[in-house]
Amino acid sequence: MTTFQLLLFIIAGGILYLFFKQLFSGNHPKRGIDFEAKTEDTHIGGINRPDKTFARPRVEVSRIEQLLVMADEAMEKNDFDEASKALGSALIIEPKNAHVLQKMGYVYTQTQVFTEAKSCYETLLSIDANDDMAHVLLANTLHSMGENSAAEVHHKKAIALDEEYAGHYFNYANTLYDSKRYSDALVQYQKAYALDDTLSVAKEMIEELEAKHA
Numbered sequence: 001m002t003t004f005q006l007l008l009f010i011i012a013g014g015i016l017y018l019f020f021k022q023l024f025s026g027n028h029p030k031r032g033i034d035f036e037a038k039t040e041d042t043h044i045g046g047i048n049r050p051d052k053t054f055a056r057p058r059v060e061v062s063r064i065e066q067l068l069v070m071a072d073e074a075m076e077k078n079d080f081d082e083a084s085k086a087l088g089s090a091l092i093i094e095p096k097n098a099h100v101l102q103k104m105g106y107v108y109t110q111t112q113v114f115t116e117a118k119s120c121y122e123t124l125l126s127i128d129a130n131d132d133m134a135h136v137l138l139a140n141t142l143h144s145m146g147e148n149s150a151a152e153v154h155h156k157k158a159i160a161l162d163e164e165y166a167g168h169y170f171n172y173a174n175t176l177y178d179s180k181r182y183s184d185a186l187v188q189y190q191k192a193y194a195l196d197d198t199l200s201v202a203k204e205m206i207e208e209l210e211a212k213h214a
Contacts, residue, residue, distance in 0.1 A: 064090050064097060071103055080107050096127055105137060109144070117141045132161035136171055143175045151175050166196035173205065182209055 067090040074083035087104040090097065105120035121138035124131055139154035155172035162168060173188035186209040193202040 064094055064100070067093075068099065068103070071107075075103075075107070080111050083107050084111075096123065098124060098127055098131075101127075102134075102137070105141070109141060112144075114141050114145045118145070130161055132158045132165070132168065135161065136168055139175065140171055143178065148175055148179045164195060166192040166199060166202075169195070170199060170202055173202070177205070177209075182212060185209065186213070 067086045071083045071086040071090070074080070074086060084104070084107050087100055087107060090100045091104065094100065101120045101124050105117045105124070108114070108117035108120060118138065118141045121134050121141060124134035125138065128134070135154040135158040139151040139158065142148070142151035142154065152172070152175060155168065155175060158165075158168045159172065169188045169192035173185045173192060176182075176185035176188060186206065189202045189205045189209065193199055193206060197203075
């Protein structure tokens with residue numbers, strides 16, 4: 001055997017050794033076994049086969065949701081001007097979106113633009129006349145505008161729609177108190193406190209009014 005033949009023999013032996021090592025190692029691809037991604041967003045395919053590429057689907061956030069988040073972030077900073085801009089943009093997209101209207105009413109109340117707050121709550125009630133929170137928010141706004149008789153109508157509607165919510169009685173009591181109807185206010189504070197004894201302010205008002213009538 002020549003030196004050249006010996007070299008060829010050694011090379012061939014090496015190739016055979018590597019082939020059988022790979023064959024019995026189990027590291028080669030197997031037919032009938034699906035690709036298993038190592039992570040949730042592992043991609044298959046790539047530049048050469050973009051049609052074969054997939055990943056975790058991206059959740060699209062609607063423009064309304066984006067604007068509501070912007071408004072909430074602004075309100076947390078007491079930046080009601082920016083909140084109003086975001087909510088105003090949202091109302092252009094959806095003029096009768098209840099969540100947007102309620103937040104806009106709150107912004108107007110905080111900035112004491114009560115006529116606009118009133119409009120927001122009236123629109124809410126045009127969407128759902130049985131929304132007790134819209135009734136009480138409108139009642140509170142009317143109270144702030146000095147329209148206590150009109151406010152009383154909506155306080156009563158809110159209570160009729162949810163007789164177990166202490167806040168409705170408490171808000172009604174505040175309107176009655178500011179109207180100097182102290183005995184009527186006392187009754188409503190008592191009802192509020194009976195439903196929720198954590199309302200310490202209601203308890204204080206009860207004690208004050210009872211002292212006045214003692």
